[in-house]
Amino acid sequence: MIVYLSVLLVILISGEAYKVSANKCRHSELPEGDRGRKRYIVLVSALLALQSGLRHWAVGADTYNYYESHFEPTMTRTWSDIFRSVYVYLAEGQGKDPGYAVIEKLTQYITPHYQLFLLLIAVAFFAALGRFIYIHTTTVSDAELAFVLYYTLFFDFFSLTGHRQTIATAITLFAYELVTRRRALLFFPIILVASVIHKSVLGYMILYFVAPIKNAKWFGLGVLISVPVVFLYGRPLADMFMRLSGYNYEAGEAAAYKFTFLLVLFDVVALWRMQAVLRQDPEARSVYNAFSVAVLLSPLIWSLTILIRLVQYFSIFMLLLLPKVVNSFPSKSTYERQAVYYLCIAILLVLGINAHLDMEYAFFWQQMELPEHYY
16 A cells, blocks of 8 residues: 555656646746656556556466466477467467467566566556556646556556456457547458457457547437446447457356446546537547447446456556547636546545555565465
């Protein structure tokens, strides 16, 4: 908990410091949005990468499992064996995510140390995330709000666990620009390659067809109306996903009710402010459409918790949408706009701290017991 709070404080304090610096440099030749924003994003991305990459192997639900079941066995595998598993996967549909072994084997030529492998994954993901936030924000305040939201809702998943999907998600964050530019000949092959690392990323292809929907408001309203239907038929839809994906996960009660409720609640507010948001930034339409997909899929988590993996490809667009919604609120003075901004920060802080009260974290040089599920 101490490390979590420390990083959170750095995100907040450095963000406020860069905003003060930007205000003092109003006569700078740089555009307002670029005053310190890039340096702030680089700083926070590097900090989050270090926190993720330097963690003890006992931190996270499956960090040690990835070492024991994947990284260590890959050391003794030959390239011919690995390539054969890729071929069998592509030609016959047998096996599971063989591309991940290719990445492990390539990394092991550089270093045989699992800790450095964790660090490389973290650097790759946060380089993608930092770029994603930098391209789609305009001020330090926007970036700060995006990072606080990440640290509240997405930290446990992308920073501490799920190596394969973390790599796949990094690829989708880079590939999003291909969606907005309508570069199908690059987008689809890249996602197909990523699917060999984690098959669930195939679901991200939906975005290419959904993003250009012009009437995002009606699409979003249609999604909200459809949520109860998806909830009622969640189990058959979840079974269909398992058959298509080839993953055999047992059903169970989802631990993500609050996450689902938060997505739907925010979607209602975002749709309410859509007209104002699009007036300020017409390109935000594709962000709205992407987030609507997350809302539509979120009830499936109640039937099969593991489907949060599919939802995460789209829910991460909330990092871009929240700052745009906050900036859309009318204000007669700067203080009113700041009040809305800091209210959102306060709500996120409460949610984040409450969710991580019992969090155990240690760096790799410290002592920490493996979680109970390893015994």
